[in-house]
Amino acid sequence: MKRSDLIISHAGAGSCLEALEEGKPLVVVVNEKLMDNHQLELARQLHKEGHLFYCTCSTLLELLQSVDFSSLKPFPPGQPEIFSDFLDKVVRFKK
Template sequence: MKTVFVTVGTTSFDELIERITSSEAVQALKARGYERLVLQVGRGSLLPAADSCPHITLEAFRFKDSIADDMKQADLVISHAGAGSCLEALGAGKPLLVVVNDKLMNNHQLELAKQLHMDSHLLYCTCSTLTETLTTMDLSVLQPFLPGQPKNFANFLDKALGVQ
């Protein structure tokens, strides 16, 4: 069963959960052949019920000790733009769509997403463009993120955050 795994990490990103479970987003996923949607909703106020998304199998949870199995089973990972979640998805070798929370102030997430997008490792959007992105995205353009280069990622993150 073709699966999408959505993660917000340990944070709260209710807008992403609302958008990905909207009828428009679910229709876009179904049109691409996805049949199962697994949501890790973190500290958010939303925990959608299994029957809240007709036409797609929905599972939702707040936290687990590890989401590695969820990522491994996914055909597509949709993540908030947290560095840890992005790195875990890229390390698992999964196509990654990052949804940047554009409501955060002093947002470093956009810079991280843009850089990794320029290197063709992921696609990114905001909540307001999520459905359009799901409809038009071309996952075949994505390049594997080569493991074993944590120093390069750390250097980039330091530079993006102005530490270096």
């Protein structure tokens, strides 16, 4: 991923986040056959926020020929300390 100019991936959460953290343009191809399609929900939301483009296998070529990758917004870096601070406040052990 580090050496690529464009990442095309399936729309699994781990794959999306890993690619977005690399700061590369990302196209995710949604599996339309999944029941309760969480991949589509994630792809739609990240597209709505301007971080990626999404399509299906049948629309991939059309998308690649028509999108402007310069319009994508960088994905903000994670902040794991927010979660650890929350846990520290909630799960304090009394002595």
